[in-house]
Amino acid sequence: MDQKNTSIELDQDEIPESDIQFDCPYCGKHLSIDPRGAGLVIVCPDCEKHVSVPIPDGLDIEDIDASPEELSFRLRTSKATITKLQQQIYALQQQVDELQKFKEKAIEEAAEAAIHRKSLKASVLQFAKLEKQFAEAIDELNHKFPEFND
Numbered sequence: 001m002d003q004k005n006t007s008i009e010l011d012q013d014e015i016p017e018s019d020i021q022f023d024c025p026y027c028g029k030h031l032s033i034d035p036r037g038a039g040l041v042i043v044c045p046d047c048e049k050h051v052s053v054p055i056p057d058g059l060d061i062e063d064i065d066a067s068p069e070e071l072s073f074r075l076r077t078s079k080a081t082i083t084k085l086q087q088q089i090y091a092l093q094q095q096v097d098e099l100q101k102f103k104e105k106a107i108e109e110a111a112e113a114a115i116h117r118k119s120l121k122a123s124v125l126q127f128a129k130l131e132k133q134f135a136e137a138i139d140e141l142n143h144k145f146p147e148f149n150d
């Protein structure tokens with residue numbers, strides 16, 4: 001497995017031994033993250049679900065937060081996660097809108113189909129009536145003018 005691809009925008013050149021290694025609980029993708037990411041929520045690069053980075057045994061999260069550089073790293077990672085989640089929310093909202101439109105259209109079409117069926121039935125009845133009238137008219141003509149009838 002190429003671990004470089006699973007590294008969350010961290011050291012692109014190598015995966016240090018100290019990296020936190022874990023599997024995405026949703027898709028099982030093996031993830032590797034800088035220890036400074038411990039306890040953060042990240043977006044899985046494979047399934048795009050948000051997963052909590054485990055805090056390794058013996059690692060004190062308070063120590064991680066000590067330096068401004070590390071705080072800024074955590075902030076950047078959190079911001080990236082929030083941006084991705086916002087994109088997911090936006091995409092879901094789009095899907096909800098699409099479904100809503102689809103539902104409205106389906107209701108409209110069902111109503112149109114009902115009207116169409118009704119008018120079709122009326123037409124059939126109308127034709128049946130006309131057919132009967134023609135048959136009667138022909139019978140009457142045949143009766144009045146038997147010479148035209150072979």
Ligand SMILES: [Zn+2]
Pocket residue numbers: 024025026027028029044045046047048049
């Ligand atoms: Zn995943």
